[in-house]
Amino acid sequence: MQELTIIKIGGKVVENDTELRAVLQGFTQIKGHKILVHGGGKRATEMLPQLGIEPKMINGRRITDAATLEVVTMVYAGLINKKIVSLLQSMDCQAIGLSGADLNSIQSHKRIVKDIDYGFAGDIDAVNTDAIRGLLDMNATPVFCAITHDKQGQLLNTNADTIAATLAANLAAHYDVTLMLCFEKNGVLSDPKNDDSVIRVINDMTYQSYKQSGIILAGMIPKMDNAFFALSKGVKNVQICGTAKVKGEGVPFPIVRHN
Amino acid sequence: MQELTIIKIGGKVVENDTELRAVLQGFTQIKGHKILVHGGGKRATEMLPQLGIEPKMINGRRITDAATLEVVTMVYAGLINKKIVSLLQSMDCQAIGLSGADLNSIQSHKRIVKDIDYGFAGDIDAVNTDAIRGLLDMNATPVFCAITHDKQGQLLNTNADTIAATLAANLAAHYDVTLMLCFEKNGVLSDPKNDDSVIRVINDMTYQSYKQSGIILAGMIPKMDNAFFALSKGVKNVQICGTAKVKGEGVPFPIVRHN
Numbered sequence: 001m002q003e004l005t006i007i008k009i010g011g012k013v014v015e016n017d018t019e020l021r022a023v024l025q026g027f028t029q030i031k032g033h034k035i036l037v038h039g040g041g042k043r044a045t046e047m048l049p050q051l052g053i054e055p056k057m058i059n060g061r062r063i064t065d066a067a068t069l070e071v072v073t074m075v076y077a078g079l080i081n082k083k084i085v086s087l088l089q090s091m092d093c094q095a096i097g098l099s100g101a102d103l104n105s106i107q108s109h110k111r112i113v114k115d116i117d118y119g120f121a122g123d124i125d126a127v128n129t130d131a132i133r134g135l136l137d138m139n140a141t142p143v144f145c146a147i148t149h150d151k152q153g154q155l156l157n158t159n160a161d162t163i164a165a166t167l168a169a170n171l172a173a174h175y176d177v178t179l180m181l182c183f184e185k186n187g188v189l190s191d192p193k194n195d196d197s198v199i200r201v202i203n204d205m206t207y208q209s210y211k212q213s214g215i216i217l218a219g220m221i222p223k224m225d226n227a228f229f230a231l232s233k234g235v236k237n238v239q240i241c242g243t244a245k246v247k248g249e250g251v252p253f254p255i256v257r258h259n
Numbered sequence: 260m261q262e263l264t265i266i267k268i269g270g271k272v273v274e275n276d277t278e279l280r281a282v283l284q285g286f287t288q289i290k291g292h293k294i295l296v297h298g299g300g301k302r303a304t305e306m307l308p309q310l311g312i313e314p315k316m317i318n319g320r321r322i323t324d325a326a327t328l329e330v331v332t333m334v335y336a337g338l339i340n341k342k343i344v345s346l347l348q349s350m351d352c353q354a355i356g357l358s359g360a361d362l363n364s365i366q367s368h369k370r371i372v373k374d375i376d377y378g379f380a381g382d383i384d385a386v387n388t389d390a391i392r393g394l395l396d397m398n399a400t401p402v403f404c405a406i407t408h409d410k411q412g413q414l415l416n417t418n419a420d421t422i423a424a425t426l427a428a429n430l431a432a433h434y435d436v437t438l439m440l441c442f443e444k445n446g447v448l449s450d451p452k453n454d455d456s457v458i459r460v461i462n463d464m465t466y467q468s469y470k471q472s473g474i475i476l477a478g479m480i481p482k483m484d485n486a487f488f489a490l491s492k493g494v495k496n497v498q499i500c501g502t503a504k505v506k507g508e509g510v511p512f513p514i515v516r517h518n
Contacts, residue, residue: 050310070338077356078337079329082406082414086360090412094390096361097336101345103355103399131353131397138393140362147341153349155341 003032004136004175008164011041012184013243014080021087023182026247028093033136033175036095037144037164038084044068044075056119064119064157072157073099076145085143096140100124100148101155103131106163108148108156122148122156124163127170165226169233178237179230181223186242188224190215202240203257204228227256262291263395263434267423270300271443272502273339280346282441285506287352292395292434295354296403296423297343303327303334315378323378323416331416332358335404344402355399359383359407360414362390365422367407367415381407381415383422386429424485428492437496438489440482445501447483449474461499462516463487486515 007027013019027036045062048055048071056063064072081097088095100106100122108122135142144167146160161181168179187198188210202210207224210216216224227238238256239245266286272278286295304321307314307330315322323331340356347354359365359381367381394401403426405419420440427438446457447469461469466483469475475483486497497515498504 047310051306052309073341074333074337076337077341078333078335082332082336082358082360085358086408086414087412089360089363089408089410094362097356097358099341099344099356101341101348101354101356103353104348131399134397138390140390149345149348151348153346155345 001176004171005030005034005178006164006168007180007246008037008160008182009243010183011039014038014041023243023246024087025091028091035142035167037160038080039160040072040076040146044072047071058116064121069120069155069157073147073155077147081143081145094140095143096135097143099145104128104151105131106148107151108158109150110156120156122158124166127167129170133174161223161226165230168230168235172234177235179235180239180241180245181227182241182243182246188220188240201255201257203259231256231258260435263430264289264293264437265423265427266439266441266505267296267419268441268502270298273297273300282502282505283346284350287350294401294426296419297339298419299331299335299405303331306330317375323380328379328414328416332406332414336406340402340404353399354402355394356402358404363387363410364390365407366410367417368409369415379415381417383407383425386426388429392433420482420485424489427489427494431493436494438494439498439500439504440486441500441502441505447479447499460514460516462518490515490517
């Protein structure tokens with residue numbers, strides 16, 4: 001099978017022009033097929049009050065009302081996505097920016113309301129692997145923003161880690177997939193105050209024990225769950241790491257494994 | 260050769276939800292390959308002061324400074340493009356939203372400064388027909404916003420009529436192309452106060468005489484020039500018309516012809 005590397009970069013990278021260019025330069029050097037998924041950063045949140053929209057958060061999570069959805073769509077699918085695509089094109093990478101609505105590539109449903117109504121947040125139902133494979137066959141490099149749709153005309157705000165992991169899971173039957181979920185730390189740290197305390201390998205068992213001992217905390221748990229989900233669906237390599245890895249500067253820690 | 264219909268819709272359509280849905284519904288009914296190009300509407304202009312950016316106009320034309328470019332990129336490539344794509348997808352049309360940066364589909368250069376510095380306005384140099392044909396071969400329907408790039412990492416604000424006409428001109432060697440430049444009137448009017456005074460056919464000679472007699476005025480001249488440019492490059496059918504045509508309600512007036 002052909003190799004496919006799927007890399008998710010977070011909002012912190014997107015906000016720093018020098019860092020973004022360095023990461024994209026590293027990304028273009030990766031051999032084989034590749035897909036980039038990018039987060040949103042603070043720009044949308046900063047813009048909300050300027051546009052007279054009150055940011056709504058519950059337990060630190062954004063509530064996406066209709067007005068907020070318009071702003072995140074503008075910023076994620078417009079401003080950030082096209083900036084990344086134009087930079088990649090300047091590096092001779094045949095990038096194509098996508099939301100989940102484009103080619104119906106990622107279909108989701110509006111999150112069911114249980115305790116909290118998250119508004120226009122999407123939970124993914126299906127990936128159009130044929131369409132994405134068609135683009136990869138054209139030697140195009142898809143660049144996904146964190147917006148999906150419900151195929152009924154509704155756009156939905158969707159977690160970028162989940163998009164990356166779900167793409168990886170759905171494409172694992174067709175490619176040898178490497179998934180890298182990048183974030184601002186060098187990796188999962190055993191001591192949050194020490195950037196060098198990266199845990200080199202995490203497996204199902206050590207993950208449970210890290211969770212119980214509180215070493216892996218709230219914000220990291222959904223990311224880890226996405227990593228293990230991808231592994232369970234046949235993704236060959238899963239790494240949670242800093243962007244140094246993409247720039248070719250670091251070793252791939254930590255690797256997430258079943259055992 | 261296969262048929263390809265390229266339709267440009269203006270900002271007025273984009274701003275009216277009911278009208279937009281009706282036009283898109285009509286668009287999906289067109290047989291054969293198709294491409295949609297959409298203008299921007301007033302939304303970006305309205306947003307500028309909210310974001311503390313002073314709109315700059317010279318002789319009624321927008322000057323795109325760096326801050327304005329960010330806003331038009333957000334609104335055109337993000338908000339409007341993804342709204343149209345998600346609506347088309349809900350109508351079972353395999354739409355894919357594109358700027359000129361995506362797949363390097365439309366490469367342009369920053370307009371050379373003569374009397375007026377238009378800022379980040381793009382004049383088109385090249386169309387990547389291979390990439391667009393690749394998408395059409397996948398039975399995808401490209402939806403272009405009015406943003407292009409210079410392949411050096413710079414996005415550029417570009418006239419939507421010119422994009423539609425240039426796409427038509429470049430694809431005319433591969434398809435039987437029909438180009439429809441839609442706008443808010445029923446067509447080119449011989450009496451601007453009478454919506455029924457549509458000129459049914461305009462050719463090179465009558466165009467010159469309409470211009471000289473002042474029947475075809477300033478705003479319409481670039482649109483007409485785009486129409487004649489497309490004709491000169493082998494585009495089979497060129498129409499300047501209202502959106503009624505797309506909705507299947509009207510007859511195709513006016514047709515623009517060489518003679």
